[in-house]
Amino acid sequence: MDDIKQLLTIEAIKQLKARYFICLDLKxxxxxxxxxxxxxxxxxxxxxKVSQPRSTQADPLIEGADAFVAYARERLGPIVSAHYGHMPVIDIISDHEASGIWAMEDWLYSATGTLHGQGHYHETYRKSDGCWRIQTLRLTRLHVASTM
Structure with missing residues (x-):
């Protein structure tokens, strides 16, 4: 892949992730x-929450885009959220595959309190029908401050 095509691919993936954050926050x-x-x-x-032991976490690996959107709607639908992605490192694997790591920050506001978190998104991307889409998404947290 030549340099121009690589830069255009990286920009397309940045736009994809920006739409992800916007869609989450606008529901x-x-x-x-x-x-x-x-x-x-x-x-x-x-x-x-970072302080919650992994053994008690109820959220499993979610398989399928429809299942993830249902999960996000259930968790984020009733609250105000602000998600931010920073400093992506995007590696182009082929014309149809890429991976990326994004520093992230989010603020979640509900009637019961506020959550502020920082961490990373670890993702893979696939190009299908001329469009880049997310294939895998893993969220890790470095810090959470919560009154929820």
């Missing part, structure tokens, strides 16, 4: 669904 569930491969997998154990 655009159909827009969110379009960003994933049908058979995408999601490891969101890192979305739980």
């Amino acid at each position: 655009d569930w159909s827009g969110l669904r379009e960003l994933f491969m049908d058979d995408a997998t999601f490891d969101v154990l890192g979305a739980r």
